[in-house]
Amino acid sequence: HALAMGGFLILLKAPRTGRRVGAAALLFALAFFVKHNVAVMAAATVLWLFFADRKAALRLAGAGLAFLAAGLLSFRLAYGVSFFSVVASARSYDPALTAAGLKAWLGWNGIAVLALAALLLRRRRDGAVRLVLIYAGLGIFVGLVFLGGAGVDANALFDADIALALAAALALDRLGGTPRLAGVTALALAAPVLWGAWQASGNERFSAAFWLAPGRAEAALSESDIAFVRAHPGPALCALPSFCTWAGKPVAVDFFNAGEAFKTGARSDADLVRRIRSGAFSVIQLDPGAPAPLGQAAAAAMAAAYRLDHADDCGSFYVPIDPPARD
Secondary structure, eight states: HHHHHHHHHHHSSSSSOOOHHHHHHHHHHHHHHHHHTTTHHHHHHHHHHHOOOOOHHHHOOOOOOOHHHHHHHHHHHSSSSHHHHHHHHOBBOOOHHHHHHHHHHHHHHHHHHHHHHHHHHOOOOOHHHHHHHHHHHHHHHHHHHHHTTOOOOOOGGGHHHHHHHHHHHHHHHOOOOOOHHHHHHHHHHHHHHHHHHHHHHTTTGGGGHHHHHHHHHHHHHHHHHHHHHSSSSOOEESHHHHHHHHEEEEEOOOHHHHHHHHHTTSSHHHHHHHHHHTTOOEEEOOTTOSTTOHHHHHHHHHHHEEEEEEEEEEEEEEEEOOOOOOO
C-alpha cells in the first residue's frame, strides 16, 4: 500500500508528464508483486483519470500493463512457473465469512460510509469526491470478494479503509461549515475509534510493561519451545514454520496451503497421512484452537500415533507414542 500510494500521490496534481505517469505505473506494478490484491488503487486511479485527464489515463494503463507483463515474464524466467499458478492456490470459500467480516468492518467504518454518502448527495460533481467514491466503491467490492476466502482477514479491506479515511477528510473540508459544526463532525467520525479504544482498555497494550519490556515473556516462551523442537532429532511438522526454521529443521509442510488443497480435493493427503501414522515426525506443533488443520484423516492418524507433550500460547506440541526405530 505504501508503494501504491506513492504512485497515487504522483498523479494527484497536474501536469501529469510522461515521466511522472511512468513512475506511478512502476510503483503500482511493484505494489502488485509485493501483494497481489493491492491493485485497487491503481484501477481506481485509472478510472478517475479517465474523467479528469483521459490522455494520462491511457498512458497510465499502457505503462502499467507493460510493467506488469515485464514482471510476469521475469518471474517466469526466474522461477520456471507462472506467477498466477503460484498465487491461485486452492482455497475454500464461504459466504458466511464475507457476512461476518462485513459486519465487523461496518462497526469501524459505518460512520465514514455515511460521510461518503453525504458527499455523494451534496458534492457529486467535485473531482475529489468522484475520486474517493470510485476508490471506495472498488475497495469495498474487491475486499468483500476476497473476504469469503479461507485465511483472509480484515487486510482485504485496507483499500476501502484508505478511501474512507480520505472521504472523512473531504467531509470535514467540504461539509464542515462552521468550526463548531466541523468539530461535531470530527467527533462523529472519530466515534468508532474511541469506542474501539474503550473496548480494548483491558488489553495488555495499555499496560506499562507492554511498552517497557515488549514481548519479553513471549520471547522466553518461544525460546523454550524452539529448544524443545530442536532437542528431538529428525524431521518436525510445524504449523508455525518459524518454529522448524529456528530449530534448524526444514519446513516439511505448508499447513495452510496444504490443508486447503486437501480440503478442496486439489491434492491427496495419503502420503502425509502415511508418514504421520508411521511416526516419521519427531515433533508436531499445532496452532492453539486448530485441532485438524490438515484434515480429519491426518488428525486421526496423529491421534493414533502421537501424544500431547505440552501446550502453551505457542501451540500444542506432540511427540510419537512409540518413537520409530532409527539407524
